[in-house]
Amino acid sequence: MSLHDKISLAVSRRHFLIGVSLTGAGLVIGLKPSSSSAASEPFAPSAFIRIPAEGKIVFVMPSVEMGQGIYTSVAMLLAEELEVDLDQVTLEHAPADPARYANPLLGDQITGGSLAIRAVYEQMRKAGASARILLVNAAARGWGVAADSCRAEAGHVIHAASGRRTPYGSLIEAAASEPVQQNVPLKPASSFKVIGRPIRRLDSPEKINGTAKFGIDARPEGVSYAAIAICPYFGGKLRSVEDGPAIAVKGVKQVVRIEDAVAVVADNTGAARKGLAALSIEWDPGPNAALSQDDLEKLAEDAIGGGALPHINEGDVEKAEAEYGPVHEFVYRQPILTHSAMEPMNCTVHVRSDGCDVWVGTQIMGRTRQAAADVTGLPLEKVVVHNHLLGGGFGRRLDVDGVILAAKIAKQVEGPVKVTWSREEDIRHDCYRYLNYSKVTATLGADHMPVSWRHRVIGPSVMARWYPGFVRDGIDLDIMGGAETPYAIPNKYTEFVRHEAPDGMLTGNWRGVGATRNIPVIEGCIDELSHIAGIDPLEYRRRLLAQKPRLLGALDLAAEKAGWTTALPQGKGRGIALSEDFGSFAAMIAEVSVAEDGKFKTDRIICAVDCGQVVNPDTVEAQIQSGIIYGLSAALYGRITVENGAVVESNFDDAPVLRIHETPKIEVHIVPSSEAPGGIGEVGTPGVAPSLFNAIFVATGKRLRSLPIDQNELRRV
Numbered sequence: 001m002s003l004h005d006k007i008s009l010a011v012s013r014r015h016f017l018i019g020v021s022l023t024g025a026g027l028v029i030g031l032k033p034s035s036s037s038a039a040s041e042p043f044a045p046s047a048f049i050r051i052p053a054e055g056k057i058v059f060v061m062p063s064v065e066m067g068q069g070i071y072t073s074v075a076m077l078l079a080e081e082l083e084v085d086l087d088q089v090t091l092e093h094a095p096a097d098p099a100r101y102a103n104p105l106l107g108d109q110i111t112g113g114s115l116a117i118r119a120v121y122e123q124m125r126k127a128g129a130s131a132r133i134l135l136v137n138a139a140a141r142g143w144g145v146a147a148d149s150c151r152a153e154a155g156h157v158i159h160a161a162s163g164r165r166t167p168y169g170s171l172i173e174a175a176a177s178e179p180v181q182q183n184v185p186l187k188p189a190s191s192f193k194v195i196g197r198p199i200r201r202l203d204s205p206e207k208i209n210g211t212a213k214f215g216i217d218a219r220p221e222g223v224s225y226a227a228i229a230i231c232p233y234f235g236g237k238l239r240s241v242e243d244g245p246a247i248a249v250k251g252v253k254q255v256v257r258i259e260d261a262v263a264v265v266a267d268n269t270g271a272a273r274k275g276l277a278a279l280s281i282e283w284d285p286g287p288n289a290a291l292s293q294d295d296l297e298k299l300a301e302d303a304i305g306g307g308a309l310p311h312i313n314e315g316d317v318e319k320a321e322a323e324y325g326p327v328h329e330f331v332y333r334q335p336i337l338t339h340s341a342m343e344p345m346n347c348t349v350h351v352r353s354d355g356c357d358v359w360v361g362t363q364i365m366g367r368t369r370q371a372a373a374d375v376t377g378l379p380l381e382k383v384v385v386h387n388h389l390l391g392g393g394f395g396r397r398l399d400v401d402g403v404i405l406a407a408k409i410a411k412q413v414e415g416p417v418k419v420t421w422s423r424e425e426d427i428r429h430d431c432y433r434y435l436n437y438s439k440v441t442a443t444l445g446a447d448h449m450p451v452s453w454r455h456r457v458i459g460p461s462v463m464a465r466w467y468p469g470f471v472r473d474g475i476d477l478d479i480m481g482g483a484e485t486p487y488a489i490p491n492k493y494t495e496f497v498r499h500e501a502p503d504g505m506l507t508g509n510w511r512g513v514g515a516t517r518n519i520p521v522i523e524g525c526i527d528e529l530s531h532i533a534g535i536d537p538l539e540y541r542r543r544l545l546a547q548k549p550r551l552l553g554a555l556d557l558a559a560e561k562a563g564w565t566t567a568l569p570q571g572k573g574r575g576i577a578l579s580e581d582f583g584s585f586a587a588m589i590a591e592v593s594v595a596e597d598g599k600f601k602t603d604r605i606i607c608a609v610d611c612g613q614v615v616n617p618d619t620v621e622a623q624i625q626s627g628i629i630y631g632l633s634a635a636l637y638g639r640i641t642v643e644n645g646a647v648v649e650s651n652f653d654d655a656p657v658l659r660i661h662e663t664p665k666i667e668v669h670i671v672p673s674s675e676a677p678g679g680i681g682e683v684g685t686p687g688v689a690p691s692l693f694n695a696i697f698v699a700t701g702k703r704l705r706s707l708p709i710d711q712n713e714l715r716r717v
Contacts, residue, residue: 043172045131047100048078048124053169056090057082057155062101062109062124063116064093064363065203066390066397067626068681069619070116072202074124076615077117080194081128081187083152084168091202096385098366106467109366112398112509114582114679117615121677122186129184138174139166189613189674198618203389215361215388218348222415224253226263227272227422228405230429232646233285235504238262240282246275255279258408265413269420288502288645296336296642300435300499303458304331308495309474312484315491320452324443330528332440332521333706336640337433337510338649340657343391344426347406350416355382356407357416361390363397371400375407394630395509398466399431424650431508432640434460434501436479438521442489448533449543450526452491455483459517460500460507474498481514485522486551486580487544511630512685515581523577523690524705527697537576537694538564550610551578551585553671558587558608561669568698571595572603575694577687582679584611585671588628588687591664592695598714602632602664602692610671611678620680621668627684628666633658635689639708 042050042058050058059078065071071091079086094101098109105119132152139157140147143164150159158165189195206212231237243255246264251271256263262281266272321327348359349372356376362368365385373380390397406419421429436459445451461476463469470477475496483494501507510516530540538559545552555578562574568591577588591604607624614620637656641648649655693704700714 043176045134045175046127048127049082049131051131051135051168051172053172055169057084057088057168058092059089060092060094060101062094062103062120063111064361064365064387064390064393066111066361066363066393068116068623069201069616070111072199073117073615073619074120075202076194076199077121077124078128080192081125082132084155086194086199086202088155093387094365095387096365096369096383101365109364110398111363111393112395113513114584114681114683116679116681117677118583118679121613121615125186126184129186130181133181133184134175134178135168135171137178138171141178142171142174195613195615196617199616200618213388214343214391215348215359216343216346216391216420218359218386218388218418220348220350220357220359220416223348224265224267224413224415224417225269225272226256226265226409226413226417226419227269227276228261228263228409228419228425229276229279229281230405230425231260231283232428233283233504234288234291234502234645236260236286236288236645237284238281239284241279245278245280249275249278251275254413256409256412258405261405263409263419265409265417273422285645286504288504291502291645292643293641296435296502300333300437300458303497303499304437304439304456306497306499308456308497311475311480311494311496313493314484315452317452317454317491317493320491321441321443321454324445324451327441327443328529328532330440330442330521330525330705332438332524334436334517334520335638335707336435336642337634337638338427338430338640338655339392339394339396339510340427340652340655341390341392341394341396344423345396345402345421346419347402348416348418349403349406349410351376351407351410351413355384356410357384357386358403358407359386359388359416359418360403361388361397362400362403363390363393363395364400367400368403371403372407375404376411394511395513396431398509399506401429401431401506423652427640427650427655428647429506430640431506432501433510433516434505434507435499436517438518440521440525442525442529444529444533448535449540450487450489450529453485453487453489453493455485455494455518455521456497457483457494457518458497458499461498462507462509466508478514479517481518482522482579482581483514483518485526486548486578487526487541488547489544511627512682515579515682515686516631519577519579519581519686520689520693520707523687524693527575527690527694528703531697541576541578548580548585550671550673550675551580551587554578554585554587554608554610557669557671558589558606561608561667562589562591562604562606564589571699573695573698573700575691575696575698577690577694579683579686581686582683583676584609584678584680584683586610586624586683586687588691590688590691590695592692592699594696594699594714596715596717598711598716600696600709600711600714602662604665604667605632605688605691606667606669607684607687608669608671609680609683610673610675611680611683612673612675613677614670614673615677617670620670623680624668624684625666627682628688629658629663631685631688632664632692634685635692635707635709636662637708
C-alpha cells in the first residue's frame, strides 16, 4: 500500500488533527452566509462561492491551476450541486489563506500529490449543495410554499406547480438570513448532470487568446526587472563583483548582492541581462569545489551496503530465502532529475516599510506568504500574495527558494522588482530528484511464483524537510511508497537507507514522487522473475493479483487494447508495468522498435486506469498523456551530472526534453468505476520507464536496470 493510500495513518497525530479541524473549519466557516443584508453585496454562502445580484457567479478555486485542469474539475463539483451551468460562472484564484483554503488531507494550502480532487470531492459538493438549499429555502419562504415542492435548475429556483421561476441573484438577501444546514445530502451518481461528462477546459480560451496571466506576466506599476546569477557551486557564496560594467549599460539601475547571488536591476529584461553578462563575478566555491559525478555515484553505491531502517516486515523473508533459493538479486540505478517546467522560475516582489506584495505562480500559497514574511521581517498579515496560473509545476513550485531569493533582492530595491531566472539558472539550481538506487532480492517457489521479496531503497528524505509528518521512525514514507509491491508475495521486507545530496544541493518532489522511484524497480524485477519462471509476463502478474481486482481489471483492459497475444515482428517488443498509487490503479503497455545498431523508438503506449469516479474524462485522458510524455522524456534523456561542485547541464541542448516528433501514439482507456475518486496528475509517469525496460528485453534480449536508456547498450551488431 502506497503512502497516498495510507495518508491518514502516515501523518503524525498532531498533523492528522490539524487536517481534520481544518476540514471541519472549511465547511463551517465556508458555509456561513454573508452577514451583509444589502442586496448590492454578493451572497457568499461559502468561501468558494459568491453570488451577485446580477452577473456571473464566482467560484473561488482552493487549488492552483498549473495545466492539470483542476479549475475545470473543481468548478464541475460546485456546479453539480449548486445546479448551475458552467457558462454561468467565472473563476477566481483563492488568496493565501490556509485557514479557509487548506487542502483537507494535508492541513496546508498545497496543490500536489494528486490530492486536489481526492481532498475536496465532498467538500466542494457540500459547499454547492448547502448554497443551493439556502437559495431554495429562501424562495420557498418568499412564495409561501414547501421547500420540497421547489427545485433548483440552471441558476434558478423553480416552483413547477405555480410556474414560478426566479434567478439566484434575486434571492441573495433572503438566502443570507436562512439557517445553515451542516449535514447536507448530496446527489447520487445516477443524478449527475455535470460530473462524469467530458467538459472543455474553462481556462483554455484565455490561454489561447493570450489574456491568461501567469507569474511571468506580472507587471505591477513601476516594476523593475532583475536578471540573476546564482553561485554555481553547491554551498558556495559570492566573493566579489565589480558594479561598473553593468551600471554602464543603458537602462541598468543597480547591482544587488546577496550571500550567494548577484542581480542586475534595470528598466527592462534586455538591459538587465546585458548588464549581468557584463559583470565579472568571483565565486567562493566552498566545500564542494572538487565534487564530481563519480564521487556522488560512488557514495550512493556504498550506501547500498550501509545501515538500513526496516519499513515493512511481513512473513519471514530470511526463512523463505534459505528454504527456496537461489536468491535472485537485482540492482537498479536512477539519476538526478530536473523539472524543466516551461515557465522558468520567476517572482515579483514589492517590499515597503508597511507591507509586502508578492506576485507569483506557486503550489504552496501559505508557505509562500510565510517565506516572504520571514525574509522581510514583516507580520504575516502585512504580506499579500497575488496568485497566478503556473506554466508547469511538477513539484518544482512546491518550494519557496525562488520567493526567498526574490524577496532578498526586493529588500534592496525601491518599488516592485520582477526576478526572472534564465533557463540556465533554472536547470542548475533546481530542487532536484536526487540519485535513487535500489537493491531487490527475491526467491521463487516450486510453482515458480515469488515467495520472498526484499527491497532496499537508497535515497534522500525529502519529507524530512518538506513535510515532517510523512516521516515515521526515521522512514520517509514517500520514498518508500509501494516498495513492498502490490503483488501477493507471502514474505516481504522493505528497508530505507537515507542518503542525502551534498550540502547546498536542494532536493524536492518530482512528478510521481515515490512511485517514480519504486515502480521501475518493482515492475522490472517482476518481469525478470516471470522470464526466469518461463511464464508469460501478463499471466504472471494475473496470478499475483487475485486479491487486487481493480489493478487486475486495469491490466486486463490494457492487454486487450494492446492486443497482447498478437505477434510482433523481430526487433519489436511489448512490455507491461503496473502501478497502484494516489488512490488509482494503472496498467501500461509500451511497444518499441529497436534496430540492430541500437536505435530505439517508442511506437505506442497504452494505459488503462481505474481512478474511481471520474469528474472530467477529458482531464483524465490529458493528464495521463501528459504524465506519459513527462516520464518518457525522463526515461530517454533525464540525467543531471555534477563536475567540480556544480551542475554541468544548462539548457535544452544538453538537458533535452521530448520533442513532438518523438512522441508515440498514446491511448488512454478509463475503467468505469463508482469508487471514490483517485488522483490522476501523477499516475501516468511511473509506469513509463519499466514498460520500456520490459519491451526492450522482448525486442533485444537485453535487460536494462539504469536510467536514462542508453542506446549503446542495445546494439546487437
